[in-house]
Amino acid sequence: MSVTVKEITQKSLPPLVEQLMNDILEKNPLHKKIVSVSLEKMTQEEIDNLETYIKFNMKKGLTVDYLSESYLMFVFDTMKEQLYFQKHKKYRFSTLAEVADSVYHDPDYMSKYVYGIAVSCFIWPHHLGMLRYFNETVPTQKKGTYLEIGPGHGLFFMSALANTGFDHFVGLDISETSLGQTKEIVDFFLPDKGSKYSLQLKDFLDADQLESNSYDAVVTGEVIEHVEEPELFLRRIAEIAKPDAYIYLTTCCNAAVIDHIYLFRTPKEVEDMMDECGLKVVKPFYLPYEGKSVEECLEKDLPMSLAYVLQKKS
């Protein structure tokens, strides 16, 4: 008999969160430590947000079983890639062609993958940390156009729509599945905002109608490690952002995931590249692998998430 969530936390959990955690523990008892640490670090408000997110998915016809399965698929595939990385010191794939069909263009896989990432944004301390950092730094009074590249599950995009005063919000993604999830979450929670946003199925690098110096915010979470030439991506961000734009970017180093194709080994590599591409770091935030320090992560090539508020260089 597997452990239940009540045995590993003192917190009182709303029913669907309890069910999701019990499902995760039953399917993967080795997840006990992660569930326990995650619940410890989540605020009551964040736990309630997860309850609301599960409820929303159930209204769409999904089940708690599907969400736990999606999350554990993401966990399992990530662990497999991390073992590959530790052994070979490189990511398994390095071109978009190698991952496009099996990930982005496989609707069943992509759907579970994006729901898996969404659940991780509620419960993994480093993913939750990046969402918190975004909510803390995104300007609430700024006007103009907000652009998000690769909104995926839509949690950042929805938060921007709900909490900021930009006039228009644009999301670009190469995956129809991701755009579908973003649209569903926004339309469900913010039904009055339909006229304020548009979503487009596009590769950011091919979206040549984006005008230079025209975006007041450019947000891209966990995308540049998914492209073959992040330099092109960063240069393009610097080109389209207005001089005073809010620019928020997250990425990672030594963090293998099935479709991570560009390996950054240190934060310095990321920061040097940003600098060369016309972006200045205003505020960096390093989120080391749970329980480790930044130094240990660097010494042992352990995964680390990196979040940045950036400014276009003059």
Ligand SMILES: C[S@@+](CC[C@H](N)C(=O)[O-])C[C@H]1O[C@@H](n2cnc3c(N)ncnc32)[C@H](O)[C@@H]1O
């Ligand atoms: C790992 S998810 C990140 C989701 C979310 N932004 C976050 O921070 O959790 C990456 C998303 O970027 C999209 N993506 C990858 N390459 C892209 C590109 N070149 N242009 C636009 N979207 C891209 C993927 O389809 C996916 O939805």
